[in-house]
Each structure stands twice: as structure tokens, then as C-alpha cells.
Amino acid sequence: MASPQLTPWFKGIVFRSLAAVTLITVLLGGLSSLVIREQVATRGHGEALQRLSELLDAVESTASVAIFANDEQLAREVVQGLLRNSEVQRVTISAGPTVLARAERSATQFANQPPVDRVLRSPFKKAEVIGGISLDANWDAIYKRVDDNSRYALLMLLSQLLLVIVGTAGMVFLVVVRPIKATSDRMHRHDPVNGGALAIPEGHAGTEIGRLVGDINDLTGRLVSTLNQERELRRQHEIAQRKYQNLFDHASSGIFVADIDGRLASFNPAFISLTWLSRTVAEEPRRLIEAGWSEGAQLIDLLHRCAQTQLPCADDFLLRGRRGDERWLHVAVMPLGDGSMQGTITDVTTRKREEMTARRLAVTDPLTGFFNRQGLLQAFSTVDADTPPFAIVMIDLDGFKLVNDAMGFPVGDQVLLKVAKRIRATVQPDDYLARTGGDDFVLILAGADAREALAPRIEAMHALLCEHYAVGRESVLIGASIGVAFFPQDGADMPQLLRSAELALNSAREASRSVGTTGYRFFDQQLQMVVEHRRRLEDDLRLAVNGGELCLAFQPIIDLRTGCMAGAEALLRWQHPARGFISPEIFIPLAERVGLIGEIGRQVLEGACMHAAAWRRDGFEMYVSVNVSASQIPDDLPPAVVLDALRRHDLPPHAIAIEITEGVLMNDIDIAQRWIEELRACGLCIFLDDFGTGYSSLSYLKRFAMDTVKIDKSFIMDMSADNSDRTLVEAIITMAGSLGLKVVAEGVEDAGQLALLREMGCAYGQGYLFSRAVAAVDFASTVARISAEMAIDLPNLLPDELEIV
Amino acid sequence: MKTAHALLILLLAAAWPAAAADWVVVANPKAGITRLSQDEVTNIYLGRYRRLASGATAEPIDQPADSALKARFYRQLVDKxxxxxxxxxxxxxxxxxxxPPRIAGSNEDALQIVLLHPDALAYVDKARVDSRFVVVFEIAE
Known part of the structure; x- marks a missing residue:
């Protein structure tokens, strides 16, 4: 604490107030003394005149007597008497022009003042003027006295002022200076930090000084608390600073502060090591751009963008080391608000490589190293008019699924690798290879634009792919179908080109089943038209289903032993308004593909039920069988729907039979089995249609509870000529009989076949021999005709067989 | 009461001067004076001069100090x-x-003095004047 500084006397309040008071009093006193002096002089003059006049009053009557009586002696007495007054300089008493008496004081100097005259009248006659008395004042004496008076007054004033000054000084000292001095001394000794308030000088509790001390105490209190807060803040700040300094120094990320042009204001050790900057300082300031960025300009752009938008910006940048090594750094900068930016640098090399790998994997087939479908579409996503022509080649391996099924995926993969190798051998370096599916490959052959030029290459490729593949000790033979399309004439973009190539491929695949084809096809408009045709047919089918163009025809099923009609198969017919009759073999698969089969199935069931009910009312006790395709089971035609239809038409369960193919059984066996069991439990019969054409697994017959087997017409057709078919039919009939199944022979066309079937013990037949499928309206007449025909034929039957039926 | 009386007398005196003018100034006929003005009477009696315009000396004779006539004379002459x-x-x-003027012992005395001294002037009771004297001044009404 500083030692108390003594205030120099000339700066003290006492001196100042004294000086002020003195100055003011001297000024005022000077002014007032001038005024007083003037006043005193004026008054002194007036008073002197007054006194002289009074003197004259005193001697007036005597003087007038003296003049009246012409008494010089008396006049002299009067004059002498007057002259005794020190203020009188000269007195003259005259009677008219005659001077009666005159006297004056010696050693005079005349002030330029007129004498005091008094006219004297006769004592006995007031109107008569008899003379006068003239009196000159002794102005020297008068003025001297006036001066004395004014000097005295001034002296008194001055002494009063002196007293006031002394008194003021004393009071100022006592009332103001001393308490201030005391307070000041206390303040010097006072340590506000250690608490305690300054004492108010005694008797000053209510004065300004008391208030001042109170204010000082308040202020001190506030200052001390502010000081404490400040100290606490600084302490926290230092701790935070230390903390952040530690973070800054030991962070694994690089941290820097730079201006908009990348001049570095500060950076941490990690920054140097991450950016491979030399530790020795070459020049100041260092610049962010010094590091070996491969895209330095973009880094500066990033800084500019950050400075412009005042938003955090970040990007990844590749750094190249001196020894050719690379590092990916993630640079994130955020504006600090003063034009500079704070940035962090993180090594993201690992992530970046993983990303690149993942990106590559995403477009690559891991097995063959070819691009996958995604990669293919990405690479050719921007095909346009400027793209040079190329050919797109789509390859599908025939029979590869069998290899996989039979020999396992490892072998399949081996084969695929070899296929890939052969493909690679046939292409040129700038061709583009992709595997788009299990055994689907797509090649983009750059520069190929003519069929004639390309055909030998494709043919060679096809031949190469169809050669034996040696996998381990096995030798695998698979086929290949190839479809080729050209850019730009066969498609403007990749999806269209792929579609064109696939059409060509499909065409090639279909053709490959026939002998002597090349195994590859170039896309042409014809293929496109076929597809168009199919698509239009789909639309037409949709209209047909909704518009009732589909109708049912019924082909009778004849009991061969009695010649009676046992039932009828309901067959779907589509009479297209423009194209005429369209075979179910064409439109049923179409309906399955476009999801119309459910609706069609329900229409068929409804129609079958309706007609069965009608015929039953007419007295025909027979069933109507309905074809159900695999795709209808179980959801498009649940058993409940079938039963509901029966109930609505008031039909017994055996009035409707359900015909399914082996295809039904090849899907989900459990579902099919449950569906069949449910219907059979309700009393419906299940027919297995087209038996013999598919896998014809006998285990199906055993496993699935059927009622009837329908032998496919191809067997019946060839039965007469081909002995083996005949044997087969016979075996089926025998086997079915032993399994308790009824047998219907389909496609019975002539009497010989009928005879043979009868001979074999086949119970039922169906075919042109009896009747084609006929419309419902013609059914009754057909039944009548068949009954008549078969009745003629009946005698050929054995009587015991009739009895059995 | 005394003051009131005196005041009453004063008022009566002032209100009735004609009745009070019972004196006249007389001179010896040998003096040759026939007429004097009031101013001349005043100046002579109050000592301003004792010489007449004719060159003759005038000797005023006064009445005794306690004489009522004397008081009336000065009151009416100079209002004193x-x-x-x-x-x-x-x-x-x-x-x-x-x-001051010479003081006679009485009216008679004064007249006697005038008779003896031709310069003498005297104011006397009007009734006492006879042909031996010349009335030179009588106060106007």
C-alpha cells in the first residue's frame, strides 16, 4: 500500500477556498469601497452644506438685526463667531452693496464651489430685503473629514472581511478538510479485500462527507466482489486454457487456425505429423498449402467457401508424401468469426480405402472379378448420342442349374470361373465384362457395329463356351445361349439395350432346342414385335376376363364299359374378337404371369357349377371336372370358395371334380397336400391330369391321395403303333387299379384305341371319338348322340362287366 | 385656561385694531415736521437712523416699560x-x-419732553394731544 501522500498546501481545500473567498472579497470589497467612497463623499458634501445652512439659520436673525441697525460691530461679532467653525472658510455680511463685515480663514485654497448665500430681510418688515450673508465652506477641511470617514469605513470593511476569511478557513478546515483528511488516512490504512468498512468521521453521519464515505464503502464492496469474480473467472480461464492446451498438444487429430488464404496462425504437433510438413520452420507464416496436397486448389476453395458462407465445411483430400506414399485426410474447417478459420485434420486413409473397396465390391462380382449388374448399369448410365457404337452380348449358360444341383455350388463356381476365363480370352482389352446373374453374363464389345463382322467372334465364343469343362476329375458339359444387340440401333439406353439383348437371348435359347441352330441370335425388330404382340394379348386378356369373352366348353368323359356319360371336363375357350380362337396353352400361362388366373379360375368354377346344376336338374347325373393350375393353389382358389360355390348351386360334392397336373405337386408339397386333403375330405374328387408327360413319379400317386389318373393323350395316340406305349398304358392302368385309382384315357380318337383300352380294362375315356368339347347349349344333344352311338356299340361289352358297373 | 384667555384677548385685539388706534406720534411744531410714514416711524424708533429726511435729528421718546400703550404701539407698528x-x-x-429710545415717565412726561425738545418725537394717548403738538403719524385703519 502506498504511503499517504501529503497534499501540498497550495493544492489543499483550505488554500483554495481561502483564495476563492479572498479573491471574491477583494473584488467585491474593491467595488463596494468605490461605491462607499463615492457615497460617503456625496453624503459628506450634502451634510456639510446642511450644517452650513444650519449655521446660517442660527445667525440669521442677529445678522439681519446687525444689517437693519447698520451695526458693524454686531456683524463682525457674527462673522467671527461663524469663522470659529472649522468648516467655514469665509463669511461676508453685506447690506446691499455695502460690506458690513467680512472675515476669512488664512492659508486657504479655494475649492471650486459656490458659497452658501442667504438673503437677509428686515426684522420688522419681512418683505423688505436689507442685505445678505455669504458663507464660503472650508472644503479642504470638509473633504479631509469625508476622506477620513470613508477610509475608516473601508478599514472596518477590510477587517470584517479578514475575520470572514479567517472564519471561513477555520470552518472549512474543521468541517471539510479535517474529516476528509481523516477519511483519507483511514483509506490509506484500509485494506478492503480483508473486509471491513471505512468509519464515518464523527458527527458526519448525515453530511455529504458521511454519504461520500458510505458511497466509497459501497463502491469498495462492489469492486471487491467484482475483483473476486474476475479472479475466479481468470482462474477458471487458466484451467480451461491449460486443459485445452493439453488437448491441443496431445490430440491425435491435427488442429490449426488459418486465414482465408491458408496462412497458419497456429497448429499442433499432430497437424505437422499428419500433413508430413517438415518440423523445421522454413518461413513464417507457414501455409496450409505447403503440404503435398494432390488437390491444393480445392483445399483453398474449401477455405473460401467456409469464409463466404460462415458455415462449417469439410472434405477429404489426398496427400502425397515424398516417397510416393498416400494419405487421405479429412479436413473440417469452421469460421471463427474474425475472418480466420479453425480446422481439424483427421487421417481417414483406412476409411477411405474401405470405402473405395466397398464401392468396388458393390459393382464387382466377387467370384469372377467381372462387374455385376449394378456396375454395368452404373458404367453405362450415361449412354447418349455421342457414345461410340458398341455391341451388348448377353450370355446364358444352359444346364448350369443342373450342374449346381447335381454337383454342388463349389463345382458350379469352378465352372463359372472357367467360363469367365474363356470369355476373357475372347474379348479385347477395352471390352467390358459383367456377370449379371447366376449364369448370366453381359459383355460390352467396344467398336462392334456390324453383324457380319461380329458374327465369327460370337460364334467362336459360343463354341468355346460349349466345350468340356474339366473340374477336378469331372468333365462338365454345358450349353450357352447368346443374344446380341447393337448400340445405338437396338436401344438408346442401357435398360433398353439389355431388354433387346435379352429378347435375342430368349430367342436363341428357344431355338437351341431345335437341332442345327447356331446358339446365338442378333436382336431384330421381329423379336420386338413378338414381345409387343404378347403385351397386347395381355391387355386383351384382361378385357376378355372382365368382358366375359371367355367361355366354357365341355368334353364328355365316357364310361367305356357302359357307354354312358360319366362326366364332362370343363375347358376354357377364348374367342378373340380380332384374332379368333386362342388356345388355352397360350393364354393360361399369360394369365398366370399377369395375375389373372385367380379371377379366371373363379369364373370357370362358377360356370362349371352353374351348368352342372342345370344338367342335374335335367336329369343328367354326372360330374363336371375343372382344371386348376399350380398358381391357383391355395390362395386363388381356397377350398372354402369351392365349397361355397357348391352350396350356392345346391350341388353335392361329387358333382365337381378338380383336375390338377403334376406341376401342382412339384411346388410346395405340404401346401398342395393340405389343399387336396381338405377338398377330398369334403367329398370332392381329385384328378391327376396329363399323367405321364412330366416326371410321372409314382411316389406322387402313393403320397397324394387321388381319385383318378388321366393318361396323357400322347400315349393313347401312339398306343396302336408303338408297342412300348401300349405297354406303358397298360402298366399305368394296372398300377392305378392296384392303387385303387380310376383311370381316364385322354385323346381317344378311333375305335381301335377304344377297343384296346377296353381290353386293358380302362374304365373311362375322353376324346374326339366320343365328342369334341362342345358349348353348354349343345351339351344335351351331344349326350343324346353319344348315348345312341354307344348303345349300338354296347353288345361288344361283356355282360359281367356291365353288372359290375 | 390662561392660555385660552390670552388667545381670546389676542383675537379680540387683532379683530379690532381701529378701536385700538388710540395713539398718535406727535412732534414739536418747531421741528418743521408735518408728516412721517410708518417706515420712518419704525426706523426712528428701532434705531436704524435718527435723522429725518429734512436733515433734522429725531429723538424718539418711549413710554415706560410697563405701559400698556407701549405694548400697543409696538404691536400695531411692527407686530412685535x-x-x-x-x-x-x-x-x-x-x-x-x-x-434704545429715551423713556419718559408717563404720557404727560413724554409730551413735556416734546415741548422742550423740538427734535423729540413721542407717541402718546390720542386724547391728550392738543394744539401745541403736531401729529405727524397716525396708524392707518
């Missing part, structure tokens, strides 16, 4: 009472330049 007249004379006597 006797105390004032005495005070006047005391100032002049002091310097010695002049003297």
Missing part, C-alpha cells in the same frame, strides 16, 4: 411684543453702536 423688542435692543446695546 415687548419681549421681542427688548431682545432686539439687547443685541444692539451689546455692540454699543446705537441705543
Amino acid at each position: 411684543n415687548l419681549a421681542e423688542i427688548n431682545a432686539y435692543w439687547s443685541r444692539l446695546v451689546f455692540s454699543g453702536k446705537t441705543r
Whole structure:
């Protein structure tokens, strides 16, 4: 604490107030003394005149007597008497022009003042003027006295002022200076930090000084608390600073502060090591751009963008080391608000490589190293008019699924690798290879634009792919179908080109089943038209289903032993308004593909039920069988729907039979089995249609509870000529009989076949021999005709067989 | 009460001057004076001068101090009472330049003096005047 500084006397309040008071009093006193002096002089003059006049009053009557009586002696007495007054300089008493008496004081100097005259009248006659008395004042004496008076007054004033000054000084000292001095001394000794308030000088509790001390105490209190807060803040700040300094120094990320042009204001050790900057300082300031960025300009752009938008910006940048090594750094900068930016640098090399790998994997087939479908579409996503022509080649391996099924995926993969190798051998370096599916490959052959030029290459490729593949000790033979399309004439973009190539491929695949084809096809408009045709047919089918163009025809099923009609198969017919009759073999698969089969199935069931009910009312006790395709089971035609239809038409369960193919059984066996069991439990019969054409697994017959087997017409057709078919039919009939199944022979066309079937013990037949499928309206007449025909034929039957039926 | 009386008398005196003019100034016919003005009577009696315009000396004769006529004479001549007249004379006597008029013992005495001294003037009771005297001044109404 500083030692108390003594205030120099000339700066003290006492001196100042004294000086002020003195100055003011001297000024005022000077002014007032001038005024007083003037006043005193004026008054002194007036008073002197007054006194002289009074003197004259005193001697007036005597003087007038003296003049009246012409008494010089008396006049002299009067004059002498007057002259005794020190203020009188000269007195003259005259009677008219005659001077009666005159006297004056010696050693005079005349002030330029007129004498005091008094006219004297006769004592006995007031109107008569008899003379006068003239009196000159002794102005020297008068003025001297006036001066004395004014000097005295001034002296008194001055002494009063002196007293006031002394008194003021004393009071100022006592009332103001001393308490201030005391307070000041206390303040010097006072340590506000250690608490305690300054004492108010005694008797000053209510004065300004008391208030001042109170204010000082308040202020001190506030200052001390502010000081404490400040100290606490600084302490926290230092701790935070230390903390952040530690973070800054030991962070694994690089941290820097730079201006908009990348001049570095500060950076941490990690920054140097991450950016491979030399530790020795070459020049100041260092610049962010010094590091070996491969895209330095973009880094500066990033800084500019950050400075412009005042938003955090970040990007990844590749750094190249001196020894050719690379590092990916993630640079994130955020504006600090003063034009500079704070940035962090993180090594993201690992992530970046993983990303690149993942990106590559995403477009690559891991097995063959070819691009996958995604990669293919990405690479050719921007095909346009400027793209040079190329050919797109789509390859599908025939029979590869069998290899996989039979020999396992490892072998399949081996084969695929070899296929890939052969493909690679046939292409040129700038061709583009992709595997788009299990055994689907797509090649983009750059520069190929003519069929004639390309055909030998494709043919060679096809031949190469169809050669034996040696996998381990096995030798695998698979086929290949190839479809080729050209850019730009066969498609403007990749999806269209792929579609064109696939059409060509499909065409090639279909053709490959026939002998002597090349195994590859170039896309042409014809293929496109076929597809168009199919698509239009789909639309037409949709209209047909909704518009009732589909109708049912019924082909009778004849009991061969009695010649009676046992039932009828309901067959779907589509009479297209423009194209005429369209075979179910064409439109049923179409309906399955476009999801119309459910609706069609329900229409068929409804129609079958309706007609069965009608015929039953007419007295025909027979069933109507309905074809159900695999795709209808179980959801498009649940058993409940079938039963509901029966109930609505008031039909017994055996009035409707359900015909399914082996295809039904090849899907989900459990579902099919449950569906069949449910219907059979309700009393419906299940027919297995087209038996013999598919896998014809006998285990199906055993496993699935059927009622009837329908032998496919191809067997019946060839039965007469081909002995083996005949044997087969016979075996089926025998086997079915032993399994308790009824047998219907389909496609019975002539009497010989009928005879043979009868001979074999086949119970039922169906075919042109009896009747084609006929419309419902013609059914009754057909039944009548068949009954008549078969009745003629009946005698050929054995009587015991009739009895059995 | 006394004051009231005196005041009453004063008022009566002032209100009735004609009735009070019972005196006249007489001279010896040998003096040759026939007429004097009031101013001349005043100046002569109050000592301003004792010489007449004709060159003759005038000797005023006064009545005794306690005479009522004397008081009436000065009151009517110069409107002064006797105390004032005495005070006047005391100032002049002091310097010695002049003297007050000679005082006769009575009216008769005064007339006697006039008879004996041709310069003498006297104011007397009007009724006492006879042909031996010349009335030179009678106060106007």
C-alpha cells in the first residue's frame, strides 16, 4: 500500500477556498469601497452644506438685526463667531452693496464651489430685503473629514472581511478538510479485500462527507466482489486454457487456425505429423498449402467457401508424401468469426480405402472379378448420342442349374470361373465384362457395329463356351445361349439395350432346342414385335376376363364299359374378337404371369357349377371336372370358395371334380397336400391330369391321395403303333387299379384305341371319338348322340362287366 | 385656561385694531415736521437712523416699560411684543453702536419732553394731544 501522500498546501481545500473567498472579497470589497467612497463623499458634501445652512439659520436673525441697525460691530461679532467653525472658510455680511463685515480663514485654497448665500430681510418688515450673508465652506477641511470617514469605513470593511476569511478557513478546515483528511488516512490504512468498512468521521453521519464515505464503502464492496469474480473467472480461464492446451498438444487429430488464404496462425504437433510438413520452420507464416496436397486448389476453395458462407465445411483430400506414399485426410474447417478459420485434420486413409473397396465390391462380382449388374448399369448410365457404337452380348449358360444341383455350388463356381476365363480370352482389352446373374453374363464389345463382322467372334465364343469343362476329375458339359444387340440401333439406353439383348437371348435359347441352330441370335425388330404382340394379348386378356369373352366348353368323359356319360371336363375357350380362337396353352400361362388366373379360375368354377346344376336338374347325373393350375393353389382358389360355390348351386360334392397336373405337386408339397386333403375330405374328387408327360413319379400317386389318373393323350395316340406305349398304358392302368385309382384315357380318337383300352380294362375315356368339347347349349344333344352311338356299340361289352358297373 | 384667555384677548385685539388706534406720534411744531410714514416711524424708533429726511435729528421718546400703550404701539407698528423688542435692543446695546429710545415717565412726561425738545418725537394717548403738538403719524385703519 502506498504511503499517504501529503497534499501540498497550495493544492489543499483550505488554500483554495481561502483564495476563492479572498479573491471574491477583494473584488467585491474593491467595488463596494468605490461605491462607499463615492457615497460617503456625496453624503459628506450634502451634510456639510446642511450644517452650513444650519449655521446660517442660527445667525440669521442677529445678522439681519446687525444689517437693519447698520451695526458693524454686531456683524463682525457674527462673522467671527461663524469663522470659529472649522468648516467655514469665509463669511461676508453685506447690506446691499455695502460690506458690513467680512472675515476669512488664512492659508486657504479655494475649492471650486459656490458659497452658501442667504438673503437677509428686515426684522420688522419681512418683505423688505436689507442685505445678505455669504458663507464660503472650508472644503479642504470638509473633504479631509469625508476622506477620513470613508477610509475608516473601508478599514472596518477590510477587517470584517479578514475575520470572514479567517472564519471561513477555520470552518472549512474543521468541517471539510479535517474529516476528509481523516477519511483519507483511514483509506490509506484500509485494506478492503480483508473486509471491513471505512468509519464515518464523527458527527458526519448525515453530511455529504458521511454519504461520500458510505458511497466509497459501497463502491469498495462492489469492486471487491467484482475483483473476486474476475479472479475466479481468470482462474477458471487458466484451467480451461491449460486443459485445452493439453488437448491441443496431445490430440491425435491435427488442429490449426488459418486465414482465408491458408496462412497458419497456429497448429499442433499432430497437424505437422499428419500433413508430413517438415518440423523445421522454413518461413513464417507457414501455409496450409505447403503440404503435398494432390488437390491444393480445392483445399483453398474449401477455405473460401467456409469464409463466404460462415458455415462449417469439410472434405477429404489426398496427400502425397515424398516417397510416393498416400494419405487421405479429412479436413473440417469452421469460421471463427474474425475472418480466420479453425480446422481439424483427421487421417481417414483406412476409411477411405474401405470405402473405395466397398464401392468396388458393390459393382464387382466377387467370384469372377467381372462387374455385376449394378456396375454395368452404373458404367453405362450415361449412354447418349455421342457414345461410340458398341455391341451388348448377353450370355446364358444352359444346364448350369443342373450342374449346381447335381454337383454342388463349389463345382458350379469352378465352372463359372472357367467360363469367365474363356470369355476373357475372347474379348479385347477395352471390352467390358459383367456377370449379371447366376449364369448370366453381359459383355460390352467396344467398336462392334456390324453383324457380319461380329458374327465369327460370337460364334467362336459360343463354341468355346460349349466345350468340356474339366473340374477336378469331372468333365462338365454345358450349353450357352447368346443374344446380341447393337448400340445405338437396338436401344438408346442401357435398360433398353439389355431388354433387346435379352429378347435375342430368349430367342436363341428357344431355338437351341431345335437341332442345327447356331446358339446365338442378333436382336431384330421381329423379336420386338413378338414381345409387343404378347403385351397386347395381355391387355386383351384382361378385357376378355372382365368382358366375359371367355367361355366354357365341355368334353364328355365316357364310361367305356357302359357307354354312358360319366362326366364332362370343363375347358376354357377364348374367342378373340380380332384374332379368333386362342388356345388355352397360350393364354393360361399369360394369365398366370399377369395375375389373372385367380379371377379366371373363379369364373370357370362358377360356370362349371352353374351348368352342372342345370344338367342335374335335367336329369343328367354326372360330374363336371375343372382344371386348376399350380398358381391357383391355395390362395386363388381356397377350398372354402369351392365349397361355397357348391352350396350356392345346391350341388353335392361329387358333382365337381378338380383336375390338377403334376406341376401342382412339384411346388410346395405340404401346401398342395393340405389343399387336396381338405377338398377330398369334403367329398370332392381329385384328378391327376396329363399323367405321364412330366416326371410321372409314382411316389406322387402313393403320397397324394387321388381319385383318378388321366393318361396323357400322347400315349393313347401312339398306343396302336408303338408297342412300348401300349405297354406303358397298360402298366399305368394296372398300377392305378392296384392303387385303387380310376383311370381316364385322354385323346381317344378311333375305335381301335377304344377297343384296346377296353381290353386293358380302362374304365373311362375322353376324346374326339366320343365328342369334341362342345358349348353348354349343345351339351344335351351331344349326350343324346353319344348315348345312341354307344348303345349300338354296347353288345361288344361283356355282360359281367356291365353288372359290375 | 390662561392660555385660552390670552388667545381670546389676542383675537379680540387683532379683530379690532381701529378701536385700538388710540395713539398718535406727535412732534414739536418747531421741528418743521408735518408728516412721517410708518417706515420712518419704525426706523426712528428701532434705531436704524435718527435723522429725518429734512436733515433734522429725531429723538424718539418711549413710554415706560410697563405701559400698556407701549405694548400697543409696538404691536400695531411692527407686530412685535415687548419681549421681542427688548431682545432686539439687547443685541444692539451689546455692540454699543446705537441705543434704545429715551423713556419718559408717563404720557404727560413724554409730551413735556416734546415741548422742550423740538427734535423729540413721542407717541402718546390720542386724547391728550392738543394744539401745541403736531401729529405727524397716525396708524392707518
